[in-house]
Amino acid sequence: xxxxxxxxxxxxxxxxxxxxxxxxxxxxxxxxxxxxxxxxxxxxxxxxxxxxxxxxxxxxxxxxxxxxxxxxxxxxxxxxxxxxxxxxxxxxxxxxxxxxxxxxxxxxxxxxxxxxxxxxxxxxxxxxxxxxxxxxxxxxxxxxxxxxxxxxxxxxxxxxxxxxxxxxxxxxxxxxxxxxxxxxxxxxxxxxxxxxxxxxxxxxxxxxxxxxxxxxxx
Amino acid sequence: xxxxxxxxxxxxxxxxxxxxxxxxxxxxxxxxxxxxxxxxxxxxxxxxxxxxxxxxxxxxxxxxxxxxxxxxxxxxxxxxxxxxxxxxxxxxxxxxxxxxxxxxxxxxxxxxxxxxxxxxxxxxxxxxxxxxxxxxxxxxxxxxxxxxxxxxxxxxxxxxxxxxxxxxxxxxxxxxxxxxxxxxxxxxxxxxxxxxxxxxxxxxxxxxxxxxxxxxxxxxxxxxxxxxxxxxxxxxxxxxxxxxxxxxxxxxxxxxxxxxxxxxxxxxxxxxxxxxxxxxxxxxxxxxxxxxxxxxxxxxxxxxxxxxxxxxxxxxxxxxxxxxxxxxxxxxxxxxxxxxxxxxxxxxxxxxxxxxxxxxxxxxxxxxxxxxxxxxxxxxxxxxxxxxx
Numbered sequence: 001x002x003x004x005x006x007x008x009x010x011x012x013x014x015x016x017x018x019x020x021x022x023x024x025x026x027x028x029x030x031x032x033x034x035x036x037x038x039x040x041x042x043x044x045x046x047x048x049x050x051x052x053x054x055x056x057x058x059x060x061x062x063x064x065x066x067x068x069x070x071x072x073x074x075x076x077x078x079x080x081x082x083x084x085x086x087x088x089x090x091x092x093x094x095x096x097x098x099x100x101x102x103x104x105x106x107x108x109x110x111x112x113x114x115x116x117x118x119x120x121x122x123x124x125x126x127x128x129x130x131x132x133x134x135x136x137x138x139x140x141x142x143x144x145x146x147x148x149x150x151x152x153x154x155x156x157x158x159x160x161x162x163x164x165x166x167x168x169x170x171x172x173x174x175x176x177x178x179x180x181x182x183x184x185x186x187x188x189x190x191x192x193x194x195x196x197x198x199x200x201x202x203x204x205x206x207x208x209x210x211x212x213x214x215x216x217x218x
Numbered sequence: 219x220x221x222x223x224x225x226x227x228x229x230x231x232x233x234x235x236x237x238x239x240x241x242x243x244x245x246x247x248x249x250x251x252x253x254x255x256x257x258x259x260x261x262x263x264x265x266x267x268x269x270x271x272x273x274x275x276x277x278x279x280x281x282x283x284x285x286x287x288x289x290x291x292x293x294x295x296x297x298x299x300x301x302x303x304x305x306x307x308x309x310x311x312x313x314x315x316x317x318x319x320x321x322x323x324x325x326x327x328x329x330x331x332x333x334x335x336x337x338x339x340x341x342x343x344x345x346x347x348x349x350x351x352x353x354x355x356x357x358x359x360x361x362x363x364x365x366x367x368x369x370x371x372x373x374x375x376x377x378x379x380x381x382x383x384x385x386x387x388x389x390x391x392x393x394x395x396x397x398x399x400x401x402x403x404x405x406x407x408x409x410x411x412x413x414x415x416x417x418x419x420x421x422x423x424x425x426x427x428x429x430x431x432x433x434x435x436x437x438x439x440x441x442x443x444x445x446x447x448x449x450x451x452x453x454x455x456x457x458x459x460x461x462x463x464x465x466x467x468x469x470x471x472x473x474x475x476x477x478x479x480x481x482x483x484x485x486x487x488x489x490x491x492x493x494x495x496x497x498x499x500x501x502x503x504x505x506x507x508x509x510x511x512x513x514x515x516x517x518x519x520x521x522x523x524x525x526x527x528x529x530x531x532x533x534x535x536x537x538x539x540x541x542x543x544x545x546x547x548x549x550x551x552x553x554x555x556x557x558x559x560x561x562x563x564x565x566x567x568x569x570x571x572x573x574x575x576x577x578x579x580x581x582x583x584x585x586x587x588x589x590x591x592x593x594x595x596x597x598x599x600x601x602x603x604x605x606x607x
Contacts, residue, residue, distance in 0.1 A: 034545075042389070043389075044388070044389035044544070044581060045543050045544050045545060045581065046544075046545050047544055047545055047546055047579040047580070047581065048545075050578070050579060058577075058578050059578050059579070061389065061581075064389035065391075066391060079574075079578065082571075082574070083546075083574060083575050083578045083579045084579075086546075086550075086571055086572065086574070086575035086579070087545050087546050087550075087575055087579050090545060090546065090549040090550055090553065090575070091545055091549065093549065093553070094549050118568050118571065118572075119550075119553040119557075119568070119572060121552065121553050121556050122552070122556070143545070144542060144543070144545075144548065146543075162384075163384060163386070163542070165542060166367070166539075166540060166541050166542040167537055167538060167539070167540040167541075167542050167548060167551070167552065168537065168540075168542070168548060168549060168552040169542070170542030170543075170548055
């Protein structure tokens, strides 16, 4: 049993239960994502993988939508590209600075050709937490994609991280917002590994970046 | 039909005289459209849940009524709680569930006590609990209070809240009818929707349809805000003209004032200008005007109201109540509000691009719905919005 799905001009067979994103990637195509990590359950929050499917109302998120037999998906739909570009501009507008070039967010923005944002406004307040020896928070870079929380819950099973706040104030916290050290964190680093913006980083990388490591080595 | 206190006669009749299949058939035939806002057919939800595999199934009554200006569910939960509980038990009988949860708001301090008292009275009378009326059917309810979130009225967020998790929205599918509360097939119905069921169980689908000849079957509760002479909850027939509702039932605006516009059905509904008051109160005629029946709250704006203030207020509500999960709603509503909160002129083209991203990009009807009243305002009151150019 398999479902036949058409991605742009290519028809492929996918296993039952496959998502539209699975099908798009199996067809050798791609759409941008921000809250998606293939090691985790799809979350459907960033809305950057929106595509058009024939017969479906509006746009559909590729990551959480299951394939149906005979589905026809358009990854390059003009409305979808317009909406996705607007959403990524909104994400850039909430950060106090441009994302570092190595981050997934910067790469997604570059892929969409975004250089300016149409809706500038308040950005997240700077809030750094360096109390843990290996893991650091830069809360102002958090885009609430939930990947760190799911890495902690689903991959490591430590349940140390949680989403906090709502609306524009949404962010992340370790434990009862008392930092990684006073949480159930096991220092595995899965959160830093999956973070698309450097909101959580490994301290060693930060230090390398600052050139402190060479200093210490001497 | 909906404002009488429940006496459990519908349930007693159903468990003695109807099989669960027959009750489900009556509810489907009655074509009960959901009263919470979306208007989805309740009978279809029941059927999906009944047919979904699962040893345990649940009934959830949504009493998290957050629409500003709506107090219909409050009225039902406090004045006719037994009717709502009876509707839940009927849903349980039809789909094969033995437990229900009803979630009301912490902002309604009288609702939970009223529901708890009604549930206990029903248990004492043998209408809830094990082996109801000696038929072998068992059903009981748990009454819960929310923690102050508008979006928890959305069904997936409601289920998360009942489970004790953050009240944020999840992607559908899976729909609650297949994978709902604790992963089990679950009926989620608005309290008013459920309050319709005892009448159908007792009198049948034909009697229900006869309540509103030629229009959406059954009756609807509507409520009016304080700008009207006689604010309150009223039970009306679908198809009645909105002018008649506003002028005859609610007595028109207060002394010396006239209606400038209405917002019917909640903050995510389009806005109806006074020139369209002869529209019929029903799903299709309102949809044709970019408006909706929604949950049935009727907010009247009088001739003193500045429509830019209305836009700013709605966007403030939207941004404050965004659950923060999906990106367009989390950021976009704040950006839209900030524009209207300033004294700056608003560039119509970029505002409309933002509305498109909200409408087509958002995960649920919160971010997806706010563009509807904004578009009405752009259509009917562009000169009042402070647009550039």
